[in-house]
Amino acid sequence: MKRSRFQQITAWLMLAFLLLASGCGKGKDTVPQGTAPSGDPGEPGESQAEGEKEQSMGRYLEYQIELPEEFEYADAWNTRAVQTLGGGEIALLEESLGLYVSADKGKTWEQRAASWLTDLSAKEAYIAHLALAPDGSAAAIYSGGEEKAEGEEEGYHPQYIYADPEGTPLPIQYTDDKDTLYGLWFGKDSSLYGFSMQGSVYEINREDGSVQELFKVDGLTDYVCFTESYMVILTSRTVELYDLEAKTLAPSDEVLQSFISEETDGEIGTNSDSHLVVMSSGEGDVIYLAMDKGLYRHIVGGAVVEQIADGSLNSLGDPQMYLRGMLTLPGDEFMILYNGPLCHYIYDPSVPAVPEEQLTIYSLEDDYTIRQAVSLYQKKNPGIYIRYEVGMSGGDGVVREDAVKNLNTKIMSGSAPDLIVLDGLPEQSYKEKGILADLTELEKGLTGENALFPNLVDAFRQEGKLYSLPVRFRIPLMVGDPDTLKGITSLVSFADAVERLRQEHPQGSILRQITEEQILYTLGLSCSGAWLGEDGKLDEGKLTEFLTQAxxxxxxxxxxxxxxxxxEMQQRMMNLWTEADGLLWEDYSASASGISVDIAMEDSYLGIGTTRGMNGDFNMVSTLAGQEDDIDYASYPGQVQDSFVPDTCIGIYANSIENELALDFFRFLFGTELQDLDLPGGLPMNMASFEKQKIDPNEGKDNSSISIGGEGGESFHLEILWVTEEHFQRIHDIVDAAKTASRSDSVIEQTVLEIGPKALNGSLSVEDTVKEIVKKAAIYLAE
Structure with missing residues (x-):
């Protein structure tokens, strides 16, 4: 059998981002600042002072525009563009539906001809980018849709087209075979500009389609906005200003540059289908920006960027809502195009800037599931404000020890958060000190369509009481050939199987786990829960067994x-982990779907990883298991039999158990509205929501697929089928059998990952490594 011997590391990275695309969170902790729209565009408004006690009035309210019925059946990720036309109408261009125009801010819509575009779509051309102009003209970047030229290779071969206000198409004469146009944007006067992959900016003649290079920018252009004087260009590296009158690059706007860099962590331009920041212009040289934290106002060259709307109170803070475009309307109103909805934002001076009813939630690290829940709950309950506090934002230098101390100080001072995500926190200590409420009666009330898996709930009972419950969970699976899996019933027999496979295959990889940390992490998925005894002390015997088998x-x-x-391979893998901020390690190296692909590509024979959902995850495992005789899956036994990995374990502060708002939000976390969603944290705890996982949401549409190329020219392609009844029942049976939460204290897990490699690489004996782990852990456990 041919072995490519880890030539696929780059492919692993690409697949990792593919699998996690739906799991990327957009936001961080937010502080509400309600600000009225500034009346004079020449003077920036005043932001509400932090900690101000007096009730401020007025905030932007969000209203979803009802789009034409045809949009309900169109793919929400189809390429779209939105624009305000010269007469004040709102225009929406969609690759498969054409042009729709509204003269009453979205109350009614009129379809207008755009045959140049719908003809391309009918020919199955790939529409990469669309742009609309104030005068009604449009432009597009597309590939395919025509007969392939003789000798033309397969792949992406972009072409460019301009359509005048009457819809007459004109090819854009861009012919640089070493570069391609990445985006097209229209100015306020409907002038057309093109932006290339290598940073060149062109003005496009709308009469004959010719192009003229104007200047270059640093990085990949992601979004462009035009004021009276400037072209404001947001790139993957910087913010560029082009003086439209002087026709030259203007001095940098350091205030805007610093603000965007800080708020986006340098991730601009990482997604071709949406944006982290969208912009539109107001009067003069005022620009408005929208991002996950809210709406902001800035004067080009000004000293401040002021927040005028808090994103946590609307769809901007929703992690599943992605930004596509933005408009400024008369009267300081705005429209924002998301991946599907078009929302209208109107300032209402009669409502409080921050809702009077408030609730506080804390997590040590930013939690996607909680952020999603907060956004959904607040949109349903506009009179409630949920303050979501994150102990370690990632950008402020706060380490875990400091974050926990800060939280403990709040708790001791009586200002504890109402709900606490206990992942990474000393839950056992909080329970013993009476900080956490008993959730038993609250869980009993979750019945009918809100009922949770009883076996998973029981795994969290301590002496008949419940102090926390996971909102999501993952299932550790082994993937390999059926005969090998049948012989694995424990951690010891797993090690036996790996040694046997090495004898059969002397060269190359067995597990695709080439670093000590990878081995410890993946083996620990069904083992870490065994390391702490009921007395809260480390079980040295279990830890010794784990390191010995590892x-x-x-x-x-x-x-x-x-x-x-x-x-060399270990260094490459560690570099990838560093660059991806742990993404590969936690979400791909320990992914059952990734392992199944590796085995199918003949890069490994056996592996351990978790499954956290159907779409793009377990569906991949079940598809390969159904098509390949040498690929199957089973529950991974480890040191903890019939285990599951909990995620987003939520508890309620003891003094907040009488707070009906806290109880209502807790119920919401486990209700079908949130649990039905495909979330990266794992599978739903709600049984009714879990059952819905077997329903293909894309039935009648093309199946998703992956294609991976190797350095040797080989390729792998898989059409991913939705889980069948048979495989859904198999994973359901594994969930039903789960009875132990594989969870240890995160500090203990980190200590094992930090010191454990010494036992694996032989720099210390297993016994001495255990002693060092116990010594370091004892200091923490004694706190």
Whole structure:
């Protein structure tokens, strides 16, 4: 059998981002600042002072525009463009539906001809980008839709087209075969500009389609906005200003540059289908910006960027709402185009800037599931404000110890959050100190369509009481050939299987786990819960067994590599982890779907990983298991039998158990509105929502697929089928059998990952490594 010996690391990274695309969170902690629209565009408004006690009035309210019925059946990710026309109408251009115009701010819509576009769509051209002009003209970047030229290779071959206000198409004469146009944007006067992959900016002649290079920008252009004087260009690296009158680059706007860099963590331009920041212009040189944290106002060259709407109170803060475009309307109103909805924002001076009813939720790290829940709940309850506090934002230098101390100070001072996400926190200590409320009666009230898996709930009972419950969970699976899986019933027999496979296959990878940390992390998925005894102390016997078997697995894995090759591969993998901020390690190296693809590509024979949902995850495992005789899956036994990995474990502060708002939000977390969603944290705890996972939401549409190319020219393609009844029942049976939450204290897990590699690489004996782990952990456990 041909082995590509880890030539697919780049492909792993690409697949990792594919699998996690729906799991990318957009936001961080937010502070509400309600501000009235500034009346004079020449003077910035005053933001509400932080901590101001006096009730401020007025905030932007969100209203979803009812789009034409045809949009209900169109793919929400189809390419779209939105624009305000010269007469004040709102125009919406959609690749498969054409042009729709509204003269009454979205109350009614009129379809207008755009045959140049719908003809391209009918020919199955790929529409990469659309632009609309104030005068009604349009432009597009597309590929395909025509007969392939003789000798033309397969792939993306972009073409560019301009259509005048009457819809007459004109090819854009861009012919640089070493570069391509990435985006097209219209100015306020309907002048057309093109932006290339390599940073060149062109003005396009709308009479003959010719192009003239104007200047270059640093980075990939992501979004463009035009004021009276400037073209404001947001790129993947910077913010550029082009003086439209002087026809030259203007000095940098350091205030705007600093603000965007800080708020986006330098991630602008990482998604071709949506934007982290969208912009539109007001009067003069005022620009408005929309992002996850809210709406902002800035004068080009001014000293401040002021917040005029808090994103946590509307769809901007919703992690599943992605920004596509933005308009400024008369009267300081705005429209924002998302991946599907078009929303209208109107300032209402009669409502409080921040709702009077408030609730506080805390998590140590930003939690996607909680952020999604907060957004949905607040949109349903506009009279309630939920303050979501994150202990470690990632950009302020706060480490875990400091964050926990800060939280403990709040708790001791009586200002504890109402609900606490206990992931990474000393839950056992909080329980013993009476900080957490008993949730038993609250969970009993979750019945009917809100009922949770009883076996997973029971796994969290301590002496008959419930102090926390996970909102989502993952299932650790083994993937490999059926005969090998049948013989694995424990951590020891798993190590036996790896050693046996190494004897059968002396060269290459067995597990695609080439670093000590990878081995420890994946094996620990059904083991970490065994390391702490009921007395809260480390079980040295279990820890010794774990490291002993982990060393066997590691030794067998690296035996297929020479030392130089192994060192190079380990360094490459660690660099990828560093660049991806742990993404590969936690979400792909330990992904059952990724392992199944590796085995199908003949890059490994066996692996351990979790499954956290159907779409793009378990569907991949079940598709391959249904098509390949040498691929199957089973529950991973480890040191904890019939285990599951909980996620977003939520508890209620003891003093907040009488707070009906806290109880209502807790119920909302487990209700079908949230639980039905496909969330990256894992599978739904709600049984009714879990049952819905077997329903294909894309029935009647093309199946999703993946294609991966290797360095040697080989390729892998898989059409991913939705889970069948048979495979859904199999995973359902595994969930029903789960009885133990595989969770240890996160500090203990981190300590094992930090010190454990010494036992695997032989720099310390297993016994001495255990002693070092116990010594370091004892300091923490004694706190």
């Amino acid at each position: 060393k066997r697995v590691y030794d067998a894995e690296i035996a297929g590599w020479d030392s130089a090759e192994l060192k």
